[in-house]
Amino acid sequence: MLRLGQEKERLTVINDQFGSPTGADLLADVTAHAIRHVLQYPQAAGLYHLVASGETTWHAYAKHVFAQAKQAQTAIKLIVKDVSSVPTSAFATAAKRPHNSSLNTDKLQATFGVTLPAWQQGVNRMLAEIL
Structure with a gap:
């Protein structure tokens, strides 16, 4: 998004596909925690969703990224002035994408005693690192 915002x-960004942006750092941290837990409580082993x-939608994600970049007053020069939302059907793609790829993490949170951060926190952290 930052590259597009510079160009x-x-x-126009899709507004009808929903998901939860999740960084590799969150995946690694929670996985390490779960492994430690399962080593002590083997009955907790199983399949879990983690996001x-x-x-958010891709459109809301893009707007968030641009707002954070502008607030950071970074050396990156954004020229984007308008981010319009469009349905998936506006883009011809070979791959069929799900409209909702959100996952239920209740089981993971209850089993391992974790509270997962909002997707914005991870995006903001990533942006702070690259900006």
């Missing part, structure tokens, strides 16, 4: 004044909490 184009007007973007950051909350959900």
Whole structure:
């Protein structure tokens, strides 16, 4: 998104696909915690869903990224002025994408005693590192 925001004044971004952006750091941290737990309590082994909490669309994600980048007053020069939302059907793609890839993490949180951070926290952390 940052690259596109540097190249184009007007973007169209999908607004009907939902998910939870999740960084590798969160996946690694929670997985390590779960492994330690399962070593002590083998009955907790199983299949779990892991994503950051909350959900967003690609459109809302893009707007969040641009707002954070502008607030950081970084050396990255954004020229994007308008981020319009469009349905998935506006883009011809070979791959069929699910409209909702959100996952229920209740089992993981209850079993391992974790509270997953909002997706914005992970995105903000990533942006702080690259900006």
